[in-house]
Amino acid sequence: MEDNQKTLNKLRDEMTAVNGDIINHLNHFFSISNKIGIIKDKMGLPHFDPVRESEMLNDILMKTRGPMPAEDMQRVFMEIFKVSVKEMGAGTRQKLKVSRHQGKGSKVINVGGVVIGNGIPVLIGGPCAVEYPEQVMKTATYLKNMGIRLLRGGAFKPRTSPYNFQGLGEEGLKILKEVATSLDMRVVTEVMSSEDIPLIEKYADILQVGTRNMFNYSLLKQIGKSRKPVLLKRGFMATIEEFILAAEYIYNGGNEEIILCERGIRTFETQTRNTLDISAIPILKKETSLPVIVDISHSLGRKDIVLPIAHAALAAGADGLVFESHFNPAAAWSDAQQQLDMKETEELIRYLEKYFKF
Structure with a gap:
């Protein structure tokens, strides 16, 4: 028994020594892989190379x-390769201009006196689409009386069906601007194409890039040349890393006034229009220095759970919320089921005021 214990102790000592060798070799491996990542970044190559990985696994x-067993050895190395690619990406993210470098403070954006990112949440409300002057004025007046100073509304509407209402175009922009000016509010509206940027800049205070255009890199590059703040929505099929890189496109153009908007992603779940990624809020705040807001209308597509979700978003660290509201949602020309009426809007704001300072 005593001999067995001595042998066991000796084997354990050998294993500990081998663990040390493995650690040293892994650190050497990651040192090499990080250098490879830097070179790939310079060459514009993706970090993950399936052909190269297959070659290495076959060699192993x-x-x-x-x-x-060889199959188990392959699985171990596949996990090592996976982590090494992840580390390459982490190194790249730290080099991004939008990343939260050590000592880099949070970005604060001032939109005509409305401050976003200073620790006090902001609310952005308004109709899904601009329909006619009275609709916008009635809705905006009520919102302003509730303390909301950022007015959203779509003049150009990206719709899944070409037969649905596509927006009023410049006429809608004029309505938004006239109403906002009369009420001392600021306009947030979507840009769908590079050609429309000069036109929309005349009327909008914040340019919105919608979920369908997050991957439209030519648009992002042009938006980057604008001096207007940009509200960038996460693509409904985008990873957080892709979302951050989309913001980098805008930043590289010279526009540092970027607001990130988590608006839900597409999953297999059908109870909500999209699945709101609450975890994205603290991750984006940790990885970037940009303010983060949450769209509680497009993420849910329903109104009965707006209050707890809005509460959860702000509790997770969001710098604000954007929601759709209409003085008469039943008669809305689009997204009637998710637009809050005036009573529901007041209920939302009064509820949130119990927990947060606005």
């Missing part, structure tokens, strides 16, 4: 002589 299979 040929060299494995046991006792560890």
Whole structure:
């Protein structure tokens, strides 16, 4: 028994020594892979190369002589490769201009006296689409009386069906601007194409890039040349990393006034229009220095759970909320089911005021 214990202790000592060797070799491996990542960044190549990984796994299979089964050895190395690619990406993110470098403070954006990102949440409300002057004026007046100073509304509407209402175009922009000016509010509206930027800049205080255009890199580059703040919505099929890189396109153009908007992503769940990624809020705040707001209308597509979701978003660290509201949603020309009426809007604001300072 005593001999067995001595042998066991000796084997454990050998294993500890081997662990040290593995750690040293892994650190050497990651040192090399990080250098490869830097070179790939300079060459504009993706970090993950499936062909190269397949070659390395085949080489490992040929060299494995046991006792560890070759398939298990491959799985171990596949995990090592996966982590190494992840580390390459982490290194790249730290070099991004939008990243939260050590000592870099949070970005604060002032939109005509409305401050976003200073620790006090902001609310952005308004109709899904601009329909006619009275609709915008009635809705905006009520919102202003509730303390909201950022007015959203679509003049150009990206719709899934070409037969749905597409927006009033410049006429809608004029209505938005006239109403906002009369009420001392600021306009947030969507830009759908690069050609429309000069036109929309005449009327809008914040240019919105919608979820369908997050991957429209030519538009992002042009938006980057604008001096207007940009509200960038996460693509409904985009990862957080892709979202951050989309913001980098705008930043590289010279526009540092970027507001990130989490608006839900597409999953297999059908109870809501999209699945709101609450975890994205603290991750984006950790990874970037940009303010983050949450769209509680497009993420949900329903009104009965707006209050707890809005509460959760702000509790997770969001710098504000954007929601759709209409003085008469039943008669709305688009997204009637998710637009709050005036009573529901007041209920939302009064509820949030119990927990947050606006």
